[in-house]
Amino acid sequence: MGDANTTAPASRLARWRAGWRVSLRMARRDVRRHRGRSLLVVIMVGLPVLLLTAGSTLWFSEDLDTAERLPLQLGQTQGYLVEPMDMTIHQFIDPRTSYGNGPDTETTSKVVPGYGPGQETAALARLLGATLHPVTLSSGTVRVDKVSVRVAVLGVDAPSAARVLSPKVSLASGRWARSPDEVVVTDLGLAAGLPRSGTVQLRVPTPEGRTEARTVTVVGVGTGYASWGAEDAHPIELIGQPASSPNDRQWLVERATPITWPEIERLNTYGVGVYSRHVVEHPDTMVLPPGITLPSDTNALFVVLAASFGLLLLTTMLAGPAFAVSASRQRHSLALAASNGATRPQLRRTVLGQALVLGVLSAVVGAVSGVVLGLAAASVTHAIRPDHFFGPPQVSWSSVLIVAAAGITSSVVAALIPSRGLGRLDIVSVLKGQNVSAPLRRRVPIVGAALTAIGVGAVLFASYRAADAYFYVFLGGAALIVAGSLLIVPLVLSLVARIAHLLPLPTRMAAREAGRLRGRATPTVAAIMGGAAVLATVCIGLQADTERGARSYTPQLLEGQGIINSPDNVSREDAQAIVRAADPALLTLTPRSLMPRPDGTAVALAAVQPGCSFAETAPQIAYDPTTATPPGDTLPRCATIASDAYFPGSGLVIADAGDLSDFAGLDDSQRRALAAGGLAVLDPAVARTLPRTTPQWQQGTPIARLRPLDIPLDGDTSTWYRYSFRTDDRGVPVASSVEQARVSFPVVKLDHEQWMRLLGVGYGGVGAFLTTSAVERLDIPMMDSPTLVRGPSPITEAQERAVQEAVQTRSPDAGFTVERGYQRDDTFILAIVISIIALVILVATLIATALGQAEAAPLLGTLAAVGATRRTRRALAASQATYLALVGAVLGVLVGLAPGIAISRILTTSYTEGGGSDFSTVIISIPWLQILAPVLLVPLVAGALAWVSIRRAPVVVRRAT
Template sequence: MATITTPPLAPAPAAPSRDGVGEWRAGWRVALRLARRDVRRHVGRSLLIVLMVAVPVLLLVGGNIVFSSQDLTAAERIPYAMGQTQAVATYSGGIQIPPQVEPWFGYYGQGMPKSDLATPVPGWGTDLATHAQALGALAGATAIPITEDGGYTTIGRRQIDLQVRGVDAARYSTQTQGIVRLESGRWPTSSTEAVVTKVGVFHGLPSSGTLAVTDRSGTLTTYTIVGVGEGWIAAYSLQPVDLITLPAAGALENGVAAYLIDRPTPVTWDEVKRLATYGLQVTSRQVILNPPSREELALPDGVQSMADNAAAGQAITSAIMAIGLLLETTLLVGPAFAVSAARQRRTLALAASNGATTAQLRRTVLAQALVLGVLAALVGAVVGVLGAWAVIRWSGIYRPDTMFGPFDVPVLPVAIIVGCAVVSAVIAAMIPSRGLGRLDIVAVMRGQSVSPPALVRTPIAGIVLAGLGAVGVFWAVAFTSGAERTWIDDVVPLVAMGGAIMLVIGALLLVPMVLVLAGRVARSAPVAIRMALRDAARQRGRATSTVAAILGGTALLSAILVVAASDTAYRAKTYVPQLPMGQALLIPTTQMDGSLADPRWTQNVTDIAHGIDPALQVHEIALVDVSRTGGAIQKPIGPESPMVMPFFVAVRTGCALAQALDMGAPIGADGPPDMSCLSLNGRGMSEGRSAILVGTVAQLVQTYTLDATAEATLRAGGLVVAGDKAVTPTWTKMPEGGWVPSGPILGQVDIVDGRVSLARGTATYGSEAGPTLGNVTTLSLAATPVPAATLNATDAGVPGPAFHGMTMVGALMTVETAKSLSLPTQTIETRIFDPRGPLSAEAGAALSQSFADSNLGWFYVERGFQPYDTVLAAIVLSFIGLIILVATLVSTALSTAETQSMMGTFAAVGATRSTRRNLAAAQAGSLGVIGALLGTLVGFVPGIALARSFTRYPTESVAYGEYTQGAPALVDPTVVIPWLQLAIPVIAVPALAALLAWLAIRKAPTVTRRLT
């Protein structure tokens, strides 16, 4: 019997080994190649995405470069501060000081400042030359004096305030390179020659001829201009100067004198510490470039962390802005990638039917985002760098007063911005790519692709997150910190940010449900609206991205509008006029910066006012200020040199003259300040209710509505004084040191037999406690008391109870009396008014322009409460409205391009161009309205919370005598919903988008007729 045998089966081939990393790399390589092809194929869509990502990138990159080029580091400041020398030194006035590495930022070494007397510098002398000689001998170097001074010049009626750098650049041209630079002409060689800088020419100085300059001591010098150059003062910010002269001797008293230390060897940290014991603050090139260790510096607690935080400040700020860029770009570009993914559905379905995995399909979409994101970020960064360079070059030519250092590209902030831009594009594409995991291949191939059914848990999660976020935002905003800081204070900012994020995420999770509900509600709507909403409900991926972009912009806008409207209503409700309606005031520029004013200032103001309208009246308001005379205050110039100051004070009964001058001295060794002798003080802006105001009799009587007795006293050369008693506050000692009063500190004028006792002379303040008096003369003036509120009423000669919060009036004196007593005065402001009624708008505008052209000061006209600048509000509304409009139009344009085949079907069955236009308009308008409504509701939460927080505290007291001890009582918050402004993003912007979409449908689709 035959046996049938079966040959053995060959063993199955072994499965090929999988190289996961290799497959991943190969997959991304193919995806990126396809993405590059798609970018070139669809140039219009690619350019749109690149533009939306690149524009914010170039703005942030350019802004960082401009900031970095303007914000100089300590090393970059070296040539501006010390030229080519080894160090620069300043003298502190005979008191030991702590050594510093960088005086521009205030980081001290070796503890905080001391009050011990410095070791005298041998041969210090009293002038710049002997100072330099003594310092050179002490440091083993050549000491070169340089000075900083100020002053003013007048050209016509215009007063030009000047910054003056004093340096002997003709003798020390090499050493001073960097501090000054000569462009044409020569350096000054005498005390009456000067070089004008490009900044000075920009400010209006002549580039040749002569120039009369009044310095801070009041001395007039006529300079011959011998050249044009540049010069700088390295303070906390780098300041360009207007004039370069030889070192000014007056800078010892009225400016700043410094000394360059020029020698071959560097000035070490040990030498810096040694010279500090002589009262010399030395900034060394060597120490800045090679700073000592933290252990050597012995920094106080917290100082090093402050320095570290300051160093990282720009990077942190850039990171925050980059995160905002990420959110903005993700919302704006999201619709474009959603539509792009929808356009590729058929191609992706074919790939999936041939075995492509979900990961490979997602790579196809993400690769496009990666290519476009990198391209856009690089384009934006390059354009930002070039734009910043152009801005800096333009500023150097046309705005020399804007100071820039070396062109600086901050690598870390720019890298953060570029990286976030790329990440934002990838995240924007990641959302539609997630839907490819549920791609219905059969439906897509049949042309019936719709979004998968929405998950029930999604809107529930959205409601929960939005509710928790709203609660968190309201709690964080309403939280009030206690007397002592706890861990809750640190958590509040995190809760606020987390709440806001949860609120937005929750609202976005609700969008699909809202689209489905809108599609169902629109069953009875017109055809175009019904089809648009049904299409949005069926294609939720594309529509959700569009609604999310609109929601983000509208939420921000609605929050801003609610806060602005509420704050405006609150300020309008609590507004107190600073002047009688229609009157104006002008505060001289010198009053704000402390410099001297042109003696013709008041006359110039009067001439301008009468030139505009001869009927206008100008009233000057001035204070007695004995410290404003040239050289009145003598600064110490050596360890044993005291400070000498003139005085003019009223002496209260039972008070010694020294007590009236040494205000604030403690009562006992550890007691509170002694203010019991506070009275009138002729030192301009003095302590509360002690200023002496000067004016003509007519002005004073009219302004303060004085009676006949007070008027007679003024005419007789007497004073009208505040008759209220002094307010004695309760002093509380703070745990960290110092004393805090329970209320305002107000002086008192004692009238004995109808007269006030006054004294004048000089007070010398040395190292010992208390002043030494000299040249004392006493006098008594007739006085008539009036209520203090009369001299400090809101509608009186100065607005409010104080000169803009700086002082209170204690007495009135006539101009004639001040002159007869040889009392110098300081002009505080001028009042301009029309006796016929309120100042007209035309006159106010002409006065404002004329005063600005002449640089005479700050001008203000009382017109009642004025809301926020309408131009600024229009800019904000327009910008955010533009974002909403762009997001809507991008989605509409791309979706219209996607539905071209459907439009062909419409045309084949008889649809007209109007029908197609109506459908496109309905798509744009409906999505715009839905996104704007949701965004408005989301923005209401932080907007109302912030409005309640901002408007629950009372405004600062402005009526005389009002004062609230401790924390002010809360008031009912003011919340205003600006419905009219909100109609712009909710109605106007979607309507505009619908109109543009309607106009965009211009040609009929191509339809092929079947012949058989």
């Protein structure tokens, strides 16, 4: 019989738990003992966690969810109605998005009983059996210290605001507006410079389409929110009474019962759109036809997934050098443990335990700091920029946990490689003080090359496919490229070490040390490579998108000229007064177009084309949209310039002769001919040097390449059809009522420079210019178009601001835009991306260099002992930092090329009407300067900082070797 006191052997699980318990205890002690190194790891892992957590907190604080948004949209009501349409609608949850009400399926809506001017609220209230509260939204301008401030005015009546509209509108002090001449100012209005009390000059639109200025009194301070669509709720500057001619009008529904989906469908037959609190909270009650689904956007999911994947990968690479050096520093103690019987799993758990402890510490510190920073950033942003709306502070704890788990995982993954290397620990060599990486395995770089090739093929293959599922193929390919490249890094370090005899002495020593200690150098190079790869990918993608925008950009005017845009088209006289008040040196040109008579008769002009009948020439008849065949690749034989343009370069523009002459810069003979009722055309000799006009407008065509349609000239005159016709309810000409006659105009030929000054491009450019006096003699009514503005030289930014101020003073909704060519809008984003990635590369290089210098302290002591000066030691430190950073950066650029090219293809591929891909628009452009500048500059900066870091002589100690 056995001894009763003999203890049964512990189970494998118990031994595993005990081993991890010991490893974690040792890891905690090691973290406390080596605080500096631990702090570096916490920074490397915790910083990305902090940024992601802070960004997540900002995102969820800014992005209102349904529960937060509904009270700001509806107050305490059941929903709202929007203006009835004259056709039936089939809406989704949002009344402004619908299906099935296009030209092929629309039907006339039922008439809301009693609906008419002044009776809208009462009629809709009877239709719903509810009390309705009208809410309007108007735009206006307020003069503040000689500056016009654009404001939004929310119109509500005081009893509704006080009773059922909170918190859509709420009052902090004072009282609600009780008349059209009273307003409540909000925090947003106060931030814009509006006073808390007193009077201000407010300009708002009138029912006649003009604007009026009136003095309003500020009677209170509060908050107010407007909404346009289901996903919107934004603050406004002023709250007043409902406006008579608003930009938008809603009716909030007050009743005890909810607005259900069947009732929404009934109201849709009256053309009334409804936003219902009940349907928003219970979307499953919606009944949609088969094949119709709610709109969704999955692109955001893909972007978030890609960003999370990239940051997780980058964090793993950043933490790699620290754990590699940590494992290297512990080689002696681990070798002693192995000589005393420690197994390989126990040695590995020692390194992984440290990674787990530091990963948890980093994740907790980063997550807590990120939440605090995100909340603080939201508060500060709202204080500095009240127009940037943030909802209630919100922390997505699920996102925080995901990010923290990713940080812990990245820390453990970063320690896996050095921990695996402990399996090949040469105990004797380590105890003797020899620290050399094991011989390079041949199959490792071969496997790496194969993975890289497969990854490149995968990302390029995915770039030729439009389905969303191929996005995962792209991500998988990118991961294979990175993994394969990491396996090739040791081979690169070895090869460079072999040719290092060609390099200067400090660089030679750095290259040979990196080749000899590949286990420590590889993670450092990998971290830098990851940052450089992200930089190359982002820069290539942004460059392709920028060039696509530049190629497709269509200038509307000659560069340096401006245009006044207004919903009510500022008249010629008003435009001249506005611009003259801003800067007398500026010139204006207010083009005019023909308009129908009050009885519905339309009068038009079209240039006669030889050999073509009137029916073949007049575009309204020749190209009847109900019967005409769409044009092919060439212009029809009878295409001509007409008052109703049908082809690019075929429009007829009318303008005052004096304005036209001044704006184009005509000479005296041209002015006299034009004043006699002439027609201004581009000199045919000049026109023949320009590319021929095509039937379809080509986006991106420069103004200098625009060519008008050719029309025959009989000496110095041009013959035109003047014709009138009626149109049916669809706007199609009724041929039986067409009347036509011929008229002639004297011709004024313009050179190319004069011609380009007059072009407000529109659809493909202008064909000819006719004076208003000639049109008035033909008894044709006209209407004003947006006014063009130019100066003796290109309009400056100061002139632009002056005109913009004067324009908005006259019309709150008007604007002034100056043509300055294509303006890249991603410069700020690109600068941030380059700065962050350059900082990441720099930090990774410096931390790896610092850890390496700490480990190389015995070597530096030996060098000092044999006479090496501080300058020599500095050169060595700088060479190590520069060499590792440069190798990693160059490899990173090479790694980022394939994903960058694939993203460029995805961004610039166009799609045909049938859903197919058109690869003829693909743009592949590599911005070498943007990529190489930080790639070359950062290693030099890292080397310089490493040079400066060597400040004193090392302590010389006895070495084992």
